[in-house]
Amino acid sequence: MMKNKEQKILQDWIDTLQGVAVKGIDIKTRLEARLLRNAWITENKKIENEIPDRDDAFYQNVKEAIAKKKAKRSSKALWTSFFENKFKAFLIIILGTGFVYASKKTYDGVVSVADELNHIILAKETGKKMIVNETNDKGFWNEHFDKHGGFTGFWSRYAPTKDEKILPVNSEDNLCSYNATLSLEYCLVLANQYDSNARFNLGLMYELGVNVDQSYPQAYEWYKKSSALGNEDARSNMEYLIKKGLVY
Amino acid sequence: MTKEKLSKRDQATEIIQLFREGDSDGAMRLFEKYGFRKEFIRFTMKSGINKEDARDLVQEFTIDKLYMQSDSIKDIEFARTWMYRVLRNMVIDKGRVLKKNREIPFDEDRDQSQAPKILEENQTRSGCVQEQLAKFREAEPKRAEVMGFIIDGLSPEEIGRIIGRPYGATREFMSQCRKKFKLFIEICNEIEE
Numbered sequence: 001m002m003k004n005k006e007q008k009i010l011q012d013w014i015d016t017l018q019g020v021a022v023k024g025i026d027i028k029t030r031l032e033a034r035l036l037r038n039a040w041i042t043e044n045k046k047i048e049n050e051i052p053d054r055d056d057a058f059y060q061n062v063k064e065a066i067a068k069k070k071a072k073r074s075s076k077a078l079w080t081s082f083f084e085n086k087f088k089a090f091l092i093i094i095l096g097t098g099f100v101y102a103s104k105k106t107y108d109g110v111v112s113v114a115d116e117l118n119h120i121i122l123a124k125e126t127g128k129k130m131i132v133n134e135t136n137d138k139g140f141w142n143e144h145f146d147k148h149g150g151f152t153g154f155w156s157r158y159a160p161t162k163d164e165k166i167l168p169v170n171s172e173d174n175l176c177s178y179n180a181t182l183s184l185e186y187c188l189v190l191a192n193q194y195d196s197n198a199r200f201n202l203g204l205m206y207e208l209g210v211n212v213d214q215s216y217p218q219a220y221e222w223y224k225k226s227s228a229l230g231n232e233d234a235r236s237n238m239e240y241l242i243k244k245g246l247v248y
Numbered sequence: 249m250t251k252e253k254l255s256k257r258d259q260a261t262e263i264i265q266l267f268r269e270g271d272s273d274g275a276m277r278l279f280e281k282y283g284f285r286k287e288f289i290r291f292t293m294k295s296g297i298n299k300e301d302a303r304d305l306v307q308e309f310t311i312d313k314l315y316m317q318s319d320s321i322k323d324i325e326f327a328r329t330w331m332y333r334v335l336r337n338m339v340i341d342k343g344r345v346l347k348k349n350r351e352i353p354f355d356e357d358r359d360q361s362q363a364p365k366i367l368e369e370n371q372t373r374s375g376c377v378q379e380q381l382a383k384f385r386e387a388e389p390k391r392a393e394v395m396g397f398i399i400d401g402l403s404p405e406e407i408g409r410i411i412g413r414p415y416g417a418t419r420e421f422m423s424q425c426r427k428k429f430k431l432f433i434e435i436c437n438e439i440e441e
Contacts (some may be wrong), residue, residue, distance in 0.1 A: 010423045017398045032433055038378040040399045047290045050299055058285065058307055059276055065311040066272050 119240040120233045123204055124197035125177040126190050176201050182210050191222075196229035203234060207241070216246040256401060260284075260328035267318035272398065279310070283425075288335055295339045295389070297346065305342055307335065309335050329402070329409040336410060376436035384432045391425040424427075 012025040016033035021094050029179045146152055175183035176190050176198050190198035205224035220241050226234035241247045257269060260272050266275035285306060285402045292302035385392035385411040390411075397407045408418035 006423065007419075010419065010426065013426050014404070014422065017395070018401055030284070032430060035374065035377045035433065035436070036395070036429065037399055038374060039381045040396065042374075043294075043381065044290060048286055050293075051286050051289050055285065055303075056304065059280070061307055062276060062310050062315075066315050069311070069316065070272075098255050170422060205377075215282055 008161065052076045115240055115243055118236045120237055121179075123179045123182055123209065124233070125176060126174060126187075126197045126201065128193055134231065177206075179204075179210060184212055194229060195229040196226045196234070199223075199226035200231050200234045200237075202226075203237065207237070214247070217239060220247045255321040256282075257325065257328050260331055261324055263314070264318050264324060264327040264330075266322060267315055272315060275314075276310075279314075284331075290329075291332075291335065291396070292339055295343065295393070297339065297342055300340065301346075305338055306335075312337070312432045313338075316328055326406070326409060329406045332397070332402075333410045333412075373436050376439055377433060380436060384429055387432075388425075388428055391421075391428055394422060395425055395429065 009026065009029055012022045013029055013033050015022045016025065016030055017037050019037065022030070024183045144152055175181050175186040182201055184202075184205065186206065187198050187202045189201055199222050203219045203226060204210070205212050206219035206222060208214070220238060223234040225240070227238060263275050263278050263282070263284070266272075266278065279397070288306045288309065289299075289302045292305050293299060297305065303430075314392075315330070317334075321327060328414065381392075394407060394411065397410065402410070404418050405415055407422070408415050411418065413421060
């Protein structure tokens, strides 16, 4: 009840402030409200007298600023109008994302193929470099005359009798030259004799798990040792192992 | 009561509608015709900002808010309320800047919450009310602002939208305005017309 009375007084006060004639209002409240309204309106008039009726500069400035903003807006309008169509925008985003994804995949594929091409998976032929001393006596005739009977002089006897020859190990006995017949023991013997190809083959055995347990760190170590002897293929296989993340 | 209020509301809506349609020249013509320039400058000046700053502020409001953000108004029928709310925020920001740059005299830090009880000789009642109103605005700027909105014909719902309070809280705030102002105006009742 009390609350309702309060609310009525407030509503009457509000209405009187807004210039509405209210019936049955408390005289004191009406007087206060009217005095306040009059004072407020007088104050408003006083302030409004200070403000000029016409202000062309105001509108000129607003007009210029709006023209500038309009020019800026029109350049953006192309984009905004395009994206107004939500379906079109969605389609563009999907196609764009697809294109980026496909490009990335293609690039990765090309890089991957290049890596695979540089990766050597065939064992290298190993062999022994041997120095052979030819010390057999040719006899007087053979020493001073050639096979047509021409005199070759006495100097030929001073020609070097030593000869360097690479004697390939018989392929049937070589167990460190072909993928199918790689043997750990045989390759280790050759690797300890500083044969870079044998070391490469050991790396390959460990990488592919041929006749040994597969171990990428071991493979990397052997490739490194082979590479130290100047084997370029071993170096490229080392890089392959790193790129693929098989060793760290 | 509602005829003038509704027409003011409709005028504001019409202006925003023209801005939305891209007819900024037409919108500005109506802005002047319906007296919004004067109304907003007056509102800004009553908030304690001088004439030049008030003019610049209303100009900035017209360009940056009315023109640029007219598309963002959700309820176009409350366009006038939106205008007041945005302008009020700009006035508050401007007030903060001015307050920061102002040097405060020593005698200004006195307590202004109590209305003075001394009457001047030969003072009329309306003069007294005006004087008390000025003091009330200084002591209770937010309440004075709400009283101004009531006199300008805004409904409690619209005032609530401007000051950011729900309907019930706005009515309660208005009730407090009345009671607080009553304390200021009591002294004037002693004067006989």
